[in-house]
Amino acid sequence: MTEIEPPTPNPQSPISNLHPPRPTWLEIDTDALAGNVRALRAKVGPARQLFAVVKANAYGHGAEIVGPAVLAAGADRLAVATLGEAVALRQAGVIAPILLLGHTPGYLGQELLRWELTATLYDIETARQWSAAAGAAGKRISVHVKVDTGMHRLGLAPTAALSFLLSLAELPGLYAEGIYTHFSTADETDQSFVSRQLKAFTDLLETLSAIGQRPPLAHAANSAAILRLPDSHLDAVRAGIALYGLHPSPDVPLPDTFRPVLSWKARVAQAKMLERGETVSYGNTWRARKLSIVAILPVGYADGFPRAPRTWESVLIHGQPAPIVGRVCMDMAVVDVTAIYEAGEVVGAGDEVVLIGSQGAATLSAEEVARRTRTINYEVTSRLMARLPRIPVRRTNSPPYDCQETEWTVEQRKPNPSTPA
Secondary structure, eight states, X not given: OEEOOOOOOOTTOTTTTOXXXXXXXXXXXXXXXXXXXXXXXXXXXXXXXXXXXXXXXXXXXXXXXXXHHHHHHTOOEEEESSHHHHHHHHHTXXXXXXXXXXXXXXXXXXXXXHTTOEEEEOOHHHHHHHHXXXXXXXXXXXXXXXXXXXXXXXXXXXXXXXXXXXXXXXOTTEEEXXXXXXXXXXXXXXXXXXXXXXXXXXXXXXXXXXXXXXOSEEEOOOXXXXXXXXXXXXXXXXXXXXXXXXXXXXXXXXXXXXXXXXXXXXXOOEEXXXXXXXXXXXXXXXXXXXXXXXXXXXXXXXXXXXXXXXXXXXXXXXXXXXXXXXXXXXXXXEEEOHHHHHTTOXXXXXXXXEEEEEETTEEEOHHHHHHHHTSOHHHHHHTSXXXXXXXXXXXXXXXXXXXXXXXXXXXGXXXXXXXXX
């Protein structure tokens, strides 16, 4: 084994001045993010509320970057899964309304009040606990009632929704601001089931409207439905995967106006020459069949770069694929760059590595990684760990926009600005 001397740094490198706290990082393209928000707004029009779903650390993109950026670009509200996710956004300075989409236990009513959050509700005992907490504080908690039209996760049956809303009307500590459902097949070719879900939900809305019990905000459309089912747009839509420039599914590709937001990059830590027969990484599972050059990457499964059962297969170095060899470690991985050397390129410490994104004419997309690892693009990005630095970057020469909130006031973030808190 012989260490390879690093090449002279290229001063023209597009990231030569980038010094993240780790030699592997995520670049978050805020221009692409803003453009995606504008494309979604064009789909749904100005009258409907646009929820930007930033749960799971904004699908791995970094909620504290994405949340303020999408609000500045035109989203009306944010949605997350958990209380902790919402609190982190509040602590980062977000004052816009935030909806908790997941299960929030009844004992957390005081926290909902403290952080001025809107929560999903579907059972009466939780409703009573939250109302009691709000009453003791002289305030109200804004809730969105979840209706199960066939997904069979959280939610009430449509037949139970009317009596539930009538019961909520008797609890002075709650304000039923919204009602929503979740589609299970909007991203598939066959739209028959999602059509039945939508009909069940809109039939319920008509019934509630007829007796004056329909909450002001009804929403059902996820990213796929925003693109394919305009009848599902209702009063508001919930945009998730499309925000990030990722396709909802192979059956529902994004229009060309959308661009991927995330790139994952690294720097080669070391390059080595291996003699024929020498092995790599734990278990000696890979053996050089000839004189070979390998590069060590400061990336491992603790970053979301999977070890098993299926790996990324390759990364990009000098615009060419470099296959992973040996087992991916917790913090490091090894790739074979012999073919790159044979093509006349020298690989050494400090060279740029692309794990997701583009390098020269080559691209390795989240969708391609999902195909290789036999999962979906949602999982590819959302499992990228928090220890990876997230760095906002701009890819265009358009005038910069302010990623801080500028339009929401403290009064507007309250659950129901038209009534006393």
